[in-house]
Amino acid sequence: MDNKNIEDTSSTDITNTTMAKESDTSGGIVRQLLTTTLGLQKLGLQGLGAQALSRSWWQRWIYPVLFLLTLTLSLATYLTLDSIQQSVDTYINDNQRALVGGDLILNSKQDWPSEVLTQIDTLADTQTVFDYQFSAMVVTDEQTLLASIKAVSQSYPLYGDVELASGQPLWQQLTANNIVVAPEVLKSLNADIGDQITIGDAQFIISDVLTKEPDRPLSAFGFGGRILMPQQALEATNLLGQRSRINYRIELAGNAELMATQRDKLTQILTNYPDIELSDAESADTSVSRISDNVLMFLKLLVIAVLLLSAVAMYGVITAFVTKQQSSNAIRLALGEPLKSLKRSYYQLLIITAIIACIAAILVSFGLLKVGQPYLVAILPADVSLAINPISAIKTTVIALVLTLLIAQRGLSTLNTTKPATLLNQGASSAVQHLPWYKRLPLLWYGLMLAGLYVFFVYEVGGWLFGAQLLIGLIGFVSVFWLLARGWLWLLARIASNAKIGWMQRIAIHNLARKGNQSALFFVTLALSVAVLTLITTLNHSINAQFINAYPEDAPNLFLLDIQSDQHDEIDSIIGAPVSYYPVIRARVVTAANIPVQDIEPADGFDDPARVFNLSYADTVMDTEFITDAVADNQLYAPINNENKDPASTVAPLSILDTAASLLNVGMGDEVRFNIQGIEIVGQITSIRSRFEQGPSPYFYFLFEPAVLSAAPQIQFATAHVNADDIPDLQGKMVRQFPAVTTIDGTAIAQQIQELVVQMSRLVYVFTLLALLTGVMVLISSLLSTSQDRLQESASFRLLGMQKRDLYMLNILELGILGISAATFAIIIASVGAWAALTQWFDLRFSVPWTSLAIGSTALIVLLFAIAIIYVRLVIGRGIMARVRAMI
């Protein structure tokens, strides 16, 4: 009967039929849920046109799902990180004094001069804490351990609380014979409360477990568990005078006026003691703020990059949806709906969807905070409370709305050129406006975007210049990939038209330039995310390869610190393997090539020439070094004529490492003046050394002949290579014989660093994978926007007899060419970037992570393959026969 009517073959009916069939699928269930749940949104909408649009949006579930997914994920991660930042900032602000230990803090590497102590004595004992921190080996009957010792005076802590497992007050448990230890010390020593522990020459009883220490809230960056002891017990250990790395601190507390007075007086006194630092609670750097500033900021920048990529995906979804709605848009305009009203209905819909995304982001963020906290333990204090910050939530909402409005404004620009006349059966296509480039480019929109981005960056990083650098860097980075995308697509098109390639390849390449295909956009998004992933993977791999995996078999794995000269024989006997001893004399540079050190601008700009250096003396070049330039052929030293010079002006031959020469801007024949605890010596450069490799071996910037420095005040450290299994036993023997000598297991330290690097990398990988996911969503939205054209084309091919297998192959080829080429370019560019960073910036070896690259490439190819197959099956497979019948 009405077969013709029932089997209506117009494109509208095919669309309608497709939509009807969608209701039969699981997607239809989602659609119904969304439509029911979001019936409320009708309250905000007016007009049948807006209702028609809204129904179309929610019924075609793939569009809102893509939009919501990409926006929700990026907003949730931003909200989570911002909330963490706010929580840490609040924690620091609330606990600043407790974190640094006082209102004024004095830091020194040596014991206090009498003038300083006299000034400190003007304060009450209750306002002053003396604090001594150093690493030392501690011993029980069974175990030894490198621990972080802290000895404090009676008023500790001036701010914040120390909490013990028993709940008892600190000074009830901390006596001349009793100490408290961190839980990991108990565990490592296999000890219990009440056990005896030897520290230096003294024995103590473990009286309690330290569960909270106000000024040491991060565990991951300290080597050795904490042991807290009273100051009066320190002398009995006999460790103080024999150590080289003691951190002396005095913490002061008091009202603002008193502290200002103290500050002024101490500042005057300290002009004679430049090595002593004075800071206050506001200016003192805590490990928490340092790590919060750096790590969280880095992660935040990654999240912002993901946010921008999600904007690209949103743009793809909006343009795909607008394209899908072309016919309905034209109908509404033809029937007399003003363009403004049409646009308003789109804006309303997208804003409502963005608000839904914000709500979803808040919920997801709750989950992220719960799940992510264990992964952040390395960079966050254990007692910082993580929660969604209301200000962060508001910020996130504002970002979502502004981003949606900006992207919608761009994505809806095609509405301006929607012609109702396209509804008529016209023989010729509508005129395409040939506008000059400056009228086609939405300059105002780009200007707004850039301005908005700049303001956002400045707000996030807290600096105009840094914000500008970030923006320029981002634009440069994106521009490189954009130009690459354009150039590559142009080249492909030329190859397709000129070369003798197969018809399928030619069609696939031609389809890349299909209107609405967003090929360049997908290329850039995928390439950017793959590049970032590759860069991080390569950096990680190279660092691991150089320091961890390539740890030479015969390299030193046992390090001994604070050795005295008369201990060599006994140490050799205990270790039972060759031990290399290195004398260390601490000195500062006064002048280099007659230029005062404070006026020196180091060539590399990364080190401070005014810092304390470790001088040493030796007769021969180390095995890990070689001479690059010398007065006497391949000799460290050459004689210097000191005749007619007074003894105070004697110049000694000096050998310098090439990196030190760059640092001080000196060369062969230049003189460097050093100050060693008030005594000055002058060295004339007679040789320049370089190292074979950056490894675990020790090295010294400055070497003198033994006769010059052997009598100088010095400490020694030693290295040895022993069987790794013997190290714990050797540590025990060493600490019992020489309590003042610290014994460090090199491989254990390296492993600890590796674990930390792995933890940091894991965080970064998560965010970068988000970027990759967003890139995939751009691809999917691009496929959606061209689905009608693809359907039509595929129907033509089927009509001409093409097999289904070839249809799949065509789409796979198209996606494959684009995706694989984008990834390949990205890997190459990122590898070049990693090479430059490693070799030129960090002075490390470049190593290609072949396995990771292979796995990642395979995963990407499989992903593109899967998307192509699913797309062909779901979209093209379904409607194609109806389309074919329509063509008959």
Place this chain on the structure above:
Amino acid sequence: MTSALPTSQAALLTATKLNKTVHVGDQSLSIIKDVNIHVNAGEFVVIMGKSGSGKSTLLGLLAALDYPDSGDVELAGQTLSRLNEDALAVIRQRDMGFVFQSFHLLPTLTVAENIAFPLDIARRPDAARVDELIEAVDLGHRRHSLPNQLSGGEQQRTAVARALVSRPKIVFADEPTGNLDEQNANQVMQLLLDLRQKTGSALVVVTHDSALADMADRVITMHDGRIIS
């Protein structure tokens, strides 16, 4: 067959020296060449011609769906070709109705909502008028159905009701029976003629169907962008 409606002598719609060129790739094609046409109030005019003669393009210009390259279109004394899009939208809302070959209903609105749409965008809701037209096109039992649930004939009847709901001065129909079988085509055309008779709307139809031409007050034939009779 001629319409029983008395036709007014005053021209409702006048087009003078219309020209329209389209650009296809590097080529320019002159689709409408120096066309002069008028439609009187209440008149039923059919525009016929072979494919590619410019019928649909002319309809688009007359209906203010597109701008001519030169020439003027006047509706009820107002020159459409000089108005901006917003003003044209108001005129389309108020004075024009449209019936398309492919029906072009909004796919996510029901029959009732599609019919009510022109009144909605003109901010003149009139539920009684919508109900009246739903009954007039015999779709009372389908008022809550979506277009994909309707047959071709039902869809076109909905489109006819939509075109006349705002009592327009003129209705433009582009191949209204092109996608219908003979029975439905006759039914739809009869409906269109009956309903527009009640509203007094002029009717301009582009068609290949000679049976429709027989019903018209006047037939205009086009060839190669020009009116030949």
